[in-house]
Amino acid sequence: MKKLTRLGLVVLCALAPASAFAQREPPARGAPLEQPGVSPTEIQRMFDAYALLQAQDQLKISDDQYSQFLARFKALQDVRRKALLERTRIVLDLRRLTTDAQADEGQIKDRLKALLELDARSGVDVRKAYDAIDQVLDVRQQGKFRVFEELMERRKLELVSRARQAIRPRGGL
Numbered sequence: 001m002k003k004l005t006r007l008g009l010v011v012l013c014a015l016a017p018a019s020a021f022a023q024r025e026p027p028a029r030g031a032p033l034e035q036p037g038v039s040p041t042e043i044q045r046m047f048d049a050y051a052l053l054q055a056q057d058q059l060k061i062s063d064d065q066y067s068q069f070l071a072r073f074k075a076l077q078d079v080r081r082k083a084l085l086e087r088t089r090i091v092l093d094l095r096r097l098t099t100d101a102q103a104d105e106g107q108i109k110d111r112l113k114a115l116l117e118l119d120a121r122s123g124v125d126v127r128k129a130y131d132a133i134d135q136v137l138d139v140r141q142q143g144k145f146r147v148f149e150e151l152m153e154r155r156k157l158e159l160v161s162r163a164r165q166a167i168r169p170r171g172g173l
Helices: 004-022 040-059 062-097 104-135 138-167
Strands: none
Touching: 040 062, 040 138, 062 104, 104 138
């Protein structure tokens, strides 16, 4: 019964932002309509909820550990996601600057420096998030968690690959 309650809590946490997103005002006249379906952000939230349930099962997380683990696991995911978004922005800036023949080299150097700083800062933030998780888990669970994360990353890549294959038109070049 407790596991079922947790499932409901995780799904609610994952979908609450999506439902708030769905309650926005309709687009202005002449604005492009959004494509129906699930946004990449919603898919990521659903996968995160799935990963949390799998972590609970794989790591044998006790009821006492669960609430602390939940908050810390979500914090780790948020740190990673934030760093990835910022990194993507910087790389896009670099792409724009390096393809522009008129771009100032100083701007490119600034973006390169920002990328190095981000990598250093995000590495520290991820380490802190792992330390927080490790405070909740015993040593065996910590080891299982590292293996679990690798398996979840592979699973995510497999799902993305399958989704891309399903989208591709069949029979053509």
